[in-house]
Amino acid sequence: xxxxxxxxxxxxxxxxxxxxxxxxxxxxxxxxxxxxxxxxxxxxxxxxxxxxxxxxxxxxxxxxxxxxxxxxxxxxxxxxxxxxxxxxxxxxxxxxxxxxxxxxxxxxxxxxxxxxxxxxxxxxxxxxxxxxxxxxxxxxxxxxxxxxxxxxxxxxxxxxxxxxxxxxxxxxxxxxxxxxxxxxxxxxxxxxxxxxxxxxxxxxxxxxxxxxxxxxxxxxxxxxxxxxxxxxxxxxxxxxxxxxxxxxxxxxxxxxxxxxxxxxxxxxxxxxxxxxxxxxxxxxxxxxxxxxxxxxxxxxxxxxxxxxxxxxxxxxxxxxxxxxxxxxxxxxxxxxxxxxxxxxxxxxxxxxxxxxxxxxxxxxxxxx
Amino acid sequence: xxxxxxxxxxxxxxxxxxxxxxxxxxxxxxxxxxxxxxxxxxxxxxxxxxxxxxxxxxxxxxxxxxxxxxxxxxxxxxxxxxxxxxxxxxxxxxxxxxxxxxxxxxxxxxxxxxxxxxxxxxxxxxxxxxxxxxxxxxxxxxxxxxxxxxxxxxxxxxxxxxxxxxxxxxxxxxxxxxxxxxxxxxxxxxxxxxxxxxxxxxxxxxxxxxxxxxxxxxxxxxxxxxxxxxxxxxxxxxxxxxxxxxxxxxxxxxxxxxxxxxxxxxxxxxxxxxxxxxxxxxxxxxxxxxxxxxxxxxxxxxxxxxxxxxxxxxxxxxxxxxxxxxxxxxxxxxxxxxxxxxxxxxxxxxxxxxxxxxxxxxxxxxxxxxxxxxxxxxxxxxxxxxxxxxxxxxxxxxxxxxxxxxxxxxxxxxxxxxxxxxxxxxxxxxxxxxxxxxx
Numbered sequence: 001x002x003x004x005x006x007x008x009x010x011x012x013x014x015x016x017x018x019x020x021x022x023x024x025x026x027x028x029x030x031x032x033x034x035x036x037x038x039x040x041x042x043x044x045x046x047x048x049x050x051x052x053x054x055x056x057x058x059x060x061x062x063x064x065x066x067x068x069x070x071x072x073x074x075x076x077x078x079x080x081x082x083x084x085x086x087x088x089x090x091x092x093x094x095x096x097x098x099x100x101x102x103x104x105x106x107x108x109x110x111x112x113x114x115x116x117x118x119x120x121x122x123x124x125x126x127x128x129x130x131x132x133x134x135x136x137x138x139x140x141x142x143x144x145x146x147x148x149x150x151x152x153x154x155x156x157x158x159x160x161x162x163x164x165x166x167x168x169x170x171x172x173x174x175x176x177x178x179x180x181x182x183x184x185x186x187x188x189x190x191x192x193x194x195x196x197x198x199x200x201x202x203x204x205x206x207x208x209x210x211x212x213x214x215x216x217x218x219x220x221x222x223x224x225x226x227x228x229x230x231x232x233x234x235x236x237x238x239x240x241x242x243x244x245x246x247x248x249x250x251x252x253x254x255x256x257x258x259x260x261x262x263x264x265x266x267x268x269x270x271x272x273x274x275x276x277x278x279x280x281x282x283x284x285x286x287x288x289x290x291x292x293x294x295x296x297x298x299x300x301x302x303x304x305x306x307x308x309x310x311x312x313x314x315x316x317x318x319x320x321x322x323x324x325x326x327x328x329x330x331x332x333x334x335x336x337x338x339x340x341x342x343x344x345x346x347x348x349x350x351x352x353x354x355x356x357x358x359x360x361x362x363x364x365x366x367x368x
Numbered sequence: 369x370x371x372x373x374x375x376x377x378x379x380x381x382x383x384x385x386x387x388x389x390x391x392x393x394x395x396x397x398x399x400x401x402x403x404x405x406x407x408x409x410x411x412x413x414x415x416x417x418x419x420x421x422x423x424x425x426x427x428x429x430x431x432x433x434x435x436x437x438x439x440x441x442x443x444x445x446x447x448x449x450x451x452x453x454x455x456x457x458x459x460x461x462x463x464x465x466x467x468x469x470x471x472x473x474x475x476x477x478x479x480x481x482x483x484x485x486x487x488x489x490x491x492x493x494x495x496x497x498x499x500x501x502x503x504x505x506x507x508x509x510x511x512x513x514x515x516x517x518x519x520x521x522x523x524x525x526x527x528x529x530x531x532x533x534x535x536x537x538x539x540x541x542x543x544x545x546x547x548x549x550x551x552x553x554x555x556x557x558x559x560x561x562x563x564x565x566x567x568x569x570x571x572x573x574x575x576x577x578x579x580x581x582x583x584x585x586x587x588x589x590x591x592x593x594x595x596x597x598x599x600x601x602x603x604x605x606x607x608x609x610x611x612x613x614x615x616x617x618x619x620x621x622x623x624x625x626x627x628x629x630x631x632x633x634x635x636x637x638x639x640x641x642x643x644x645x646x647x648x649x650x651x652x653x654x655x656x657x658x659x660x661x662x663x664x665x666x667x668x669x670x671x672x673x674x675x676x677x678x679x680x681x682x683x684x685x686x687x688x689x690x691x692x693x694x695x696x697x698x699x700x701x702x703x704x705x706x707x708x709x710x711x712x713x714x715x716x717x718x719x720x721x722x723x724x725x726x727x728x729x730x731x732x733x734x735x736x737x738x739x740x741x742x743x744x745x746x747x748x749x750x751x752x753x754x755x756x757x758x759x760x761x762x763x764x765x766x767x768x769x770x771x772x773x774x775x776x777x778x779x780x781x782x783x784x785x786x787x788x789x790x791x792x793x794x795x796x797x798x799x800x801x802x803x804x805x806x807x
Contacts, residue, residue, distance in 0.1 A: 002497070015629070020676045031677055031700035119623065126627060318645035321671035325698040339673050341623040344646060 012133040034331035038355040041335040043311050045232035046351040047282055050274035053267040060263050069262035076265050079272055084212045090248050095259040097198055097226040097239030101128050106254035108160040108192055109134045116154045117163040118146050120341050125163040144305055145173040148183045165196045167203055170340055170347045172307030177209035184218040194222045199309040201230035201279055202286060212242050219244035230282060231271040236264035286310045289350035296360045310350045320346050330362035377441035385426040385435040393422050393437055397448055400439035406446045407509055413487040414506040418448055420484035425450060429461045444564035445507040454500045459736055460716025462493060465751040482755060485723040493720035495735040510558040515541050520582035520606050526613050528620040531575045533563045539575050539586045542605045553600050574620050576613045587617040595631045595791045601638045614640045626672055631791045635668040646670060651787040653801055656758040667787050678795040679704055680766035683775035693788050706772045713739035729759040737770045741777040749781050760802045767794025
């Protein structure tokens with residue numbers, strides 16, 4: 001007999017649309033009839049992981065595949081903690097930053113609670129809340145930036161977590177240290193403030209805050225970081241959170257141990273210790289790509305939103321989702337932004353010049 | 369026999385499909401419809417349809433079987449649903465053009481379901497998980513708006529909000545004043561109906577307010593299927609800042625649905641010229657009104673996400689058309705051709721018919737496969753034309769392989785593929801149309 005899914009599954013799960021990842025590149029190339037595909041949709045680092053991390057991946061002993069990883073990423077937590085002057089118990093490592101988002105929401109929210117974030121930001125805060133039965137209050141950006149005033153106004157007695165993406169994906173805007181500290185002052189200790197710093201290593205602006213350095217003063221502050229972007233380890237899925245020992249102790253109760261594999265842990269450790277100026281080389285490449293696209297888009301009369309991070313947004317004269325399909329035929333994959341509530345905009349990863357030139361040529365072709 | 373109430377304004381009667389239970393069913397439907405606020409004349413028409421259907425089910429389709437009769441209060445309509453389990457039943461009799469006589473050639477007077485459809489606004493059928501639901505819907509009658517409001521001025525700065533019920537009624541009045549008939553959904557002539565539709569969750573409305581809090585425009589939208597949202601508008605009533613107001617309304621609508629299950633937004637009417645680049649033209653259906661020349665109804669669509677790519681099934685006779693359409697719409701699809709390897713087919717096919725008397729329109733959909741496609745399609749076309757339905761549509765779901773078996777029967781009976789709706793079914797949907805002037 002078939003299970004009665006209508007009664008078994010909570011309404012907030014039934015109503016939720018499962019995310020459909022795109023097909024593997026070879027399948028997409030076949031379907032769209034293109035011979036090569038530039039992936040400019042996921043903000044990946046075209047340089048790959050730092051050389052030391054690449055070496056770890058290359059040399060991973062196959063028999064180690066039979067051995068469970070460190071359940072709590074022991075050595076990696078030691079390294080991260082030492083770099084930030086924290087206790088290792090203040091760090092939780094997850095299977096990508098997406099998993100640590102889930103840990104935090106599970107730890108603090110129950111039925112009737114809500115989270116507050118922006119409408120045009122990384123979607124996973126909102127998704128995880130909604131399919132966990134938690135209300136997500138999404139506040140419109142102001143001047144492409146998280147609107148601190150309206151976020152504070154949206155807080156009520158049921159608000160447990162406020163998520164701030166800093167710099168924001170997709171707009172690249174950020175809160176300065178002063179603005180973040182003022183926001184934390186107003187929030188007080190009754191709620192958790194999560195600052196997602198997935199793209200922090202790309203930011204060179206001197207007034208950009210290091211969230212981790214504020215944790216002593218604000219124990220309700222939790223900071224997310226990832227190895228998927230600057231460190232080029234997206235395929236291995238590894239990210240972490242840092243917070244006050246008491247706060248992290250609570251989050252750890254919802255944490256799935258052994259979810260981070262051994263290669264990811266060792267590669268992340270090596271990435272942090274790499275001394276080949278991987279970050280400098282990546283920043284140079286991103287800067288070059290940003291300047292090039294700014295100029296090219298201006299020449300085409302297309303407005304851009306280009307700030308921090310290894311991406312920028314281009315406003316098109318028509319549908320972004322149609323542009324996605326047309327660009328796929330030309331071998332260029334970008335991110336249409338309707339799902340980010342930016343209809344007719346696309347987000348483009350800043351990558352090597354060959355890819356940037358291919359994107360510009362393809363965009364000119366489809367808009368001609 | 370048992371009677372129970374369930375939340376969401378539904379009353380359910382459980383009994384056996386036996387002719388001697390007719391009086392109970394009629395009394396249940398009459399009483400419930402009155403409780404749900406359906407007017408006396410409309411109650412009478414719903415009862416006529418109920419009698420016809422119950423007698424047909426108890427005499428022909430599922431005599432003696434367990435049957436559930438549900439009365440649903442949709443706020444602006446009352447729907448009577450007849451639900452029963454389908455195993456071991458020949459459901460061919462549920463085709464709207466099936467006859468209740470067994471003497472060969474039928475005539476229209478013997479078609480129970482077709483007769484039932486005449487007295488209601490809609491008749492529909494669905495077969496899912498071996499459960500059949502046959503439903504007739506009668507809408508309430510609302511006063512037509514006669515009020516006239518001055519044209520608003522936008523001024524600077526426009527805010528988009530969900531209106532309260534009084535502002536919603538004013539929006540309907542302004543829409544009736546500002547929009548010509550073909551561009552205006554008929555329910556906008558009845559502000560009270562629009563309020564009830566919104567309250568029932570069948571549509572959402574966003575309105576734009578100018579500086580003086582005047583309503584300067586609005587957009588209506590709702591789910592057509594789980595993955596497709598329809599919209600009408602955005603409509604703009606002010607003479608100034610029209611483009612900005614329309615763009616703000618569309619952006620607000622998209623913001624509401626961008627992170628829902630919906631994969632696409634389908635514009636049914638009223639899309640301003642200036643926003644057409646935001647959509648993709650799918651093509652048009654030709655609507656034949658009672659008087660006057662045919663009217664082309666263009667359909668515009670936009671994806672809300674990356675196209676997830678899917679497999680579509682088709683018959684060789686439709687394959688070239690689909691390849692051209694997918695190329696034009698830049699949709700990557702894995703087109704699978706149906707093969708006939710000589711396997712045996714049996715049984716009577718079943719089509720559901722959604723009958724809309726006001727529009728003289730019938731939308732047919734395949735529900736069960738069979739060995740009689742050509743005869744069944746021919747029969748539907750002949751009898752529905754005989755009953756003066758001017759607009760016949762047939763929807764094929766390209767995600768359901770056996771639907772493709774119907775292609776030759778449709779093409780040979782005067783249907784032609786008119787538009788392709790991405791992800792409007794299990795995968796894409798092709799709508800075929802046939803008109804009374806065609807062979």
